[in-house]
Amino acid sequence: MADKLNSGHEKDIYTVLPSAFSAGPHGLGDPDDKTLRKVESEVSIPQKMKKKAKEKCEEVVQAFEKCAKEAGLLLPFKCRPQAKSLEKCLIGWYENEEFKEQCKQEYLEERSEYRRTGIRQKTKRKESTML
Template sequence: MAENKVNITDNLETLKEGEVVTDEKTGKKYRVKKNIMPHYSAGGPHGLGDPEDRTLRKIEADVIIPNRMNTQIERVECNESYMGLITCFRTDGAVSGLNTCKPALELFNRCKYEKFHDPAFRTKITDEYIAERSAARASGMTSQQRKLEEYRDWKKNNESK
């Protein structure tokens, strides 16, 4: 009859920061490191999280992804109806435009509703976000910081010519 043996690492409350623990199965030694963030958010090459992690935190799923979806909808997906609404508000005025621009607003809202409830669109935006987050975790720099570094390298190479 096999005993259900509890590993020493199953309960980290008994371990102290910096203590060395040996894995019984593999014989590898690990130094105990405790922090507030879960291991997948604090690990990785730069301490920003595991670049291969594809899980989303609650704030990413509920706030960041919908904000990115909204931006993409306004700029690309429903841009014609959005610009029609903006033009209507500019010509009729913001206050009176609330009444006169209802057809343009209805058209934009319908387009936006269809995109927000399209699972393929949400998956596409989520995959783009995870790829960007993964690159940031792997390099230790955001996409804007990477673009700035690329520009600086390009500038340095072109000045010497």
């Protein structure tokens, strides 16, 4: 079912997307819409959580990276303690409900800003330190 975008003297435009996804000042969706699509709740927000959890577990991540560089192909055997501590730290953040909600709100704010301005937020690229 198609939603009407314009009405008036201009030619009517129809789209297969609901108006919440194609409305707004730049046709990117309503900036004030706080509903999440399935892909956002199952992919985008967990990606944000993973990134932020790694930042919060920085010391453990660096210890694992150092061990990985030194161990090379023997990484699974030599770095087991570092991997376990990294896993424990990350899972601690993933299971924290306040952390999940904080990441969700940050995502919604970034999405609203993008829908309002049409400008994507620049992502910082970290120099690769893994193998």
